[in-house]
Amino acid sequence: MDIxxxxxxxxxxxxxxxxxxxxxxxxxxxxxxxxxxxxxIYPALNRLMEEELVxxxxxxxxxxxxxxxxxxxxxxxxELMQSLSRDPGPDRxxxxxxxxxxxxxxxxxxxxxxxxxxxxxxxxEKVQALEALLEDEMSTASRFVVQFGVAVQKAACDFLQNxxxxxxxxxxxxxxQAAL
Amino acid sequence: MDIxxxxxxxxxxxxxxxxxxxxxxxxxxxxxxxxxxxxxIYPALNRLMEEELVxxxxxxxxxxxxxxxxxxxxxxxxELMQSLSRDPGPDRxxxxxxxxxxxxxxxxxxxxxxxxxxxxxxxxEKVQALEALLEDEMSTASRFVVQFGVAVQKAACDFLQNxxxxxxxxxxxxxxQAAL
DNA sequence: CAAATATATATCAGTCTGATACGTGTAAGT
DNA sequence: ACTTACACGTATCAGACTGATATATATTTG
Numbered sequence: 001m002d003i004x005x006x007x008x009x010x011x012x013x014x015x016x017x018x019x020x021x022x023x024x025x026x027x028x029x030x031x032x033x034x035x036x037x038x039x040x041i042y043p044a045l046n047r048l049m050e051e052e053l054v055x056x057x058x059x060x061x062x063x064x065x066x067x068x069x070x071x072x073x074x075x076x077x078x079e080l081m082q083s084l085s086r087d088p089g090p091d092r093x094x095x096x097x098x099x100x101x102x103x104x105x106x107x108x109x110x111x112x113x114x115x116x117x118x119x120x121x122x123x124x125e126k127v128q129a130l131e132a133l134l135e136d137e138m139s140t141a142s143r144f145v146v147q148f149g150v151a152v153q154k155a156a157c158d159f160l161q162n163x164x165x166x167x168x169x170x171x172x173x174x175x176x177q178a179a180l
Numbered sequence: 181m182d183i184x185x186x187x188x189x190x191x192x193x194x195x196x197x198x199x200x201x202x203x204x205x206x207x208x209x210x211x212x213x214x215x216x217x218x219x220x221i222y223p224a225l226n227r228l229m230e231e232e233l234v235x236x237x238x239x240x241x242x243x244x245x246x247x248x249x250x251x252x253x254x255x256x257x258x259e260l261m262q263s264l265s266r267d268p269g270p271d272r273x274x275x276x277x278x279x280x281x282x283x284x285x286x287x288x289x290x291x292x293x294x295x296x297x298x299x300x301x302x303x304x305e306k307v308q309a310l311e312a313l314l315e316d317e318m319s320t321a322s323r324f325v326v327q328f329g330v331a332v333q334k335a336a337c338d339f340l341q342n343x344x345x346x347x348x349x350x351x352x353x354x355x356x357q358a359a360l
Numbered sequence: 361c362a363a364a365t366a367t368a369t370a371t372c373a374g375t376c377t378g379a380t381a382c383g384t385g386t387a388a389g390t
Numbered sequence: 391a392c393t394t395a396c397a398c399g400t401a402t403c404a405g406a407c408t409g410a411t412a413t414a415t416a417t418t419t420g
Contacts, residue, residue, distance in 0.1 A: 001276045001280075067369095102189065144343060
């Protein structure tokens with residue numbers, strides 16, 4: 001999903017500024033499955049303005065920079081529905097951790113234990129952050145998505161805890177490995 | 181992890197051509213956690229050549245275009261170890277499916293069931309593809325990574341099967357939802 | 361009282377994707 | 391027999407996106 005469509009989707013849930021969109025994507029219910037930088041959000045909003053898929057109200061604020069609050073137009077809502085009617089593309093999962101694990105094994109066996117410890121903490125923190133989100137009110141769909149995130153993070157965590165011992169026996173032979 | 185480091189890592193496991201690196205990343209043990217296009221792999225290999233972190237043997241082939249088989253140099257191995265000694269960055273998970281679910285709810289309730297059905301199939305296919313990989317011989321680390329992928333895909337699949345009913349009761353009230 | 365954090369918009373070099381081009385061999389479909 | 395698709399293999403490029411940075415002020419924290 002390109003950032004343009006992501007912005008349309010977020011605006012379909014309520015008016016927002018570019019800054020708020022960025023926060024939602026970085027910390028909110030969206031954080032588990034999407035990312036976007038200012039460098040993509042602001043140009044996307046400008047383009048959506050040109051295409052008249054959103055409108056913008058400039059809100060002068062005392063003691064704050066002006067806000068630009070964007071709202072979806074009917075054409076924007078239509079465009080979003082068109083996008084969502086197409087089948088969603090495949091997931092894209094990137095993990096430096098898994099890459100490091102694969103490449104580090106032969107290079108530095110001791111590093112693996114530390115890497116896994118850190119990763120278990122990482123997943124536990126993710127779970128906590130997502131569960132904190134669940135305490136607020138949210139739509140059925142948002143709750144589903146956040147709970148999905150929790151389930152996946154917990155599965156990752158459990159796998160690491162239950163399978164880390166395969167790295168712990170040093171100089172293990174193939175025969176020994178087969179026996180485990 | 182940038183593509184340059186990814187190439188170094190793959191070459192640390194054995195010599196390869198650009199084409200083979202692309203295949204590994206798209207279909208092999210790496211497919212679960214990384215991606216790379218020709219448009220990033222070939223320039224990365226050229227740059228690694230300039231930096232003398234890899235060497236290249238041009239293999240003339242009859243009835244085939246010439247192959248360029250790349251190998252890691254000692255400096256390349258050192259550079260890889262430097263990269264792996266840094267803490268791995270956070271995971272990056274993008275899912276058009278989850279985004280569509282969030283945005284589609286209010287727009288077209290019927291679409292949700294179809295979306296979830298398709299997604300369950302998607303995860304089941306991923307599991308099968310990963311389990312097929314496990315039938316080949318591979319290093320402890322590779323096996324761990326692929327099994328990690330299986331665990332996560334299965335968790336995603338299970339969550340969808342066990343929780344999809346939250347979307348099925350149409351016109352559900354908040355009170356009803358709380359009771360479930 | 362200083363430093364860090366939050367609000368808010370905006371730009372840009374560098375990286376990466378997805379598509380495309382080119383050329384050949386072999387397998388599958390009709 | 392013929393044509394269409396796929397596998398091998400290198401390479402480029404427009405457009406999208408990231409991560410860092412700039413600018414400016416208010417509030418919170420140490």
